[in-house]
Amino acid sequence: MxxxxxxxxxxxxxxxxxxxxxxxxxxxxxxxxxxxxxxxxxSRTIEGRPVDLGASYFVVGEAERFGHVVADWEERDLARPWTDTFVVVDADGNPSTKPGPMRWAAPLGxxxxxxxxxxxxxxxxxxxxxxxxxxxxxxxxxxxxxxxxxxxxxxxxxxxxxxxxxAWEPVIAVVLRWDERRWPADLHGAFADGDADVSFLADDGDRRGDGAPVLVVHTTADRARQHLDAPDEAIAPVVAATRRLLRIDAEPASALAHRWTFARPAATTGxxxxxxxxxxxxxxxxxxxxxxxxxxxxxxxxxxxxxxx
Missing domain, CATH: 3.50.50.60 (FAD/NAD(P)-binding domain)
Structure with a gap:
């Protein structure tokens, strides 16, 4: 038909x-x-829980029609306000707060x-x-x-x-799980300022609302381009950068990499x-x-x- x-x-x-x-x-x-x-x-189910591998969060902003959809999702517990404050971490791991609009997340992924x-x-x-x-x-x-x-x-x-x-930029999302939380409780998410390997880190347990000691780390486009044929090879440099940036004193218990060849456009059409x-x-x-x-x-x-x- x-x-x-x-x-x-x-x-x-x-x-x-x-x-x-x-x-x-x-x-x-x-x-x-x-x-x-x-x-x-x-989202992918990893060790019994959904983990977001793609978009880290969403913002409603002034998109009125989208706002109505989000309000319906919230009423049905499909979406929830997550945080309006991330941090920016410099190369030495020093954080500074970065307030902004409310970021939303999905409890079920x-x-x-x-x-x-x-x-x-x-x-x-x-x-x-x-x-x-x-x-x-x-x-x-x-x-x-x-x-x-x-x-x-x-x-x-x-x-x-x-x-x-x-042009479109690639990203490799690396899921890192520890046996217990080893970063500040108020981290939520962090932008890495000028890091060669990492662009953004999200506390997935905080985002999801279940407190799981899981980070989802997005690489820089340059790091992703080096590993598009073998995404798992990005895990080691991402772990090293994550531990340095967040001052984590232990290796993760598990790690998984997911490739996004076309993660985001370098520019939009308007x-x-x-x-x-x-x-x-x-x-x-x-x-x-x-x-x-x-x-x-x-x-x-x-x-x-x-x-x-």
């Missing part, structure tokens, strides 16, 4: 787009290559938010798309087609410069989405800054525009 819109990509942007289309009374199908939706809202958005949608998982043209996916009629994915991946499927060829007849695109590279709210807002705006056309 041909639908009004086919969305390729089951991350938060693609799911927000599909929901807006379905809520407007149009038919939509989501094709995703993974076993479960989520994209960079990725960030993928739970994507699964909630996908509830009631026609989602086809483990469906790898190889070629897209206007209104056509892999040679079959597909209605309006939306590519909800990083621009380098979209460019492999269609000959359209969606993001004007903007426009809400890409639109052309039969083929459009949305995601966190569209808007003023790369963020979870940007991805949701881009998909929602495109979905409403398609439904109205």
């Amino acid at each position: 041909t639908v009004d819109v086919t969305v390729v990509g089951g991350g938060i942007s693609g799911l927000a787009c599909a929901r807006a289309i379905q809520d407007a009374g149009k038919t939509v199908r989501v094709l995703d290559r993974g076993r479960r939706v989520g994209g960079r809202l990725s 960030s993928r739970s938010l994507a699964l909630d958005l996908a509830d009631g949608l026609d989602v086809v998982s483990e469906r790898t798309v190889t070629r897209v043209e206007p209104s056509v996916v892999d040679g079959e009629p597909a209605g309006e087609v939306v590519l909800a994915m990083p621009e380098p991946q979209a460019a492999r499927l269609a000959d359209v410069p969606f993001g004007e060829g903007a 426009r809400p989405f890409f639109r052309s007849p039969g083929l459009s695109a949305c995601g966190d590279a569209w808007g003023e800054s790369s963020a979870v709210r940007t991805a949701w807002t881009s998909g929602d705006a495109l979905g409403r525009a398609l439904a109205a056309s």
Whole structure:
């Protein structure tokens, strides 16, 4: 059956787009290559608990429509305010506080938010798309087609410069578990100022609310580029940097690395989405800054525009 819109990509942007289309009374199908939706809202169960491997948190800001979604998540205990204060750690491990907007987290893991958005949608998982043209996916009629994915991946499927060829940065997320907490109780999260190996550290037990002695450490783009073919090789330098920055006096009990080849755009377009007849695109590279709210807002705006056309 041909639908009004086919969305390729089951991350938060693609799911927000599909929901807006379905809520407007149009038919939509989501094709995703993974076993479960989520994209960079990725959580993995490690030693019996979900750990966020992708987005570290999200901020509502002035995104009013996204704010309504977050309020509903909070009411149903899917999301909770986490912290409005991180620290910045210098090369010698000296911290300084960095207040900012409220950061939100998902007690069940960030993928739970994507699964909630996908509830009631026609989602086809483990469906790898190889070629897209206007209104056509892999040679079959597909209605309006939306590519909800990083621009380098979209460019492999269609000959359209969606993001004007903007560069994307890689990240390797390293999950480190200790037998007990060995860093300050009020850490929450930390930006590493000028470190060659680490860009951000999140206290996953604090973020999750269960107090587990687990850190999720994101590498710098330069460190990630060195290990894209073998992500586990990033673990040793990340452990060393983490112990130095947080002054931890013991090796972690376990460690796991996850590669994100296209973690975030180096720059955004400033426009809400890409639109052309039969083929459009949305995601966190569209808007003023790369963020979870940007991805949701881009998909929602495109979905409403398609439904109205």
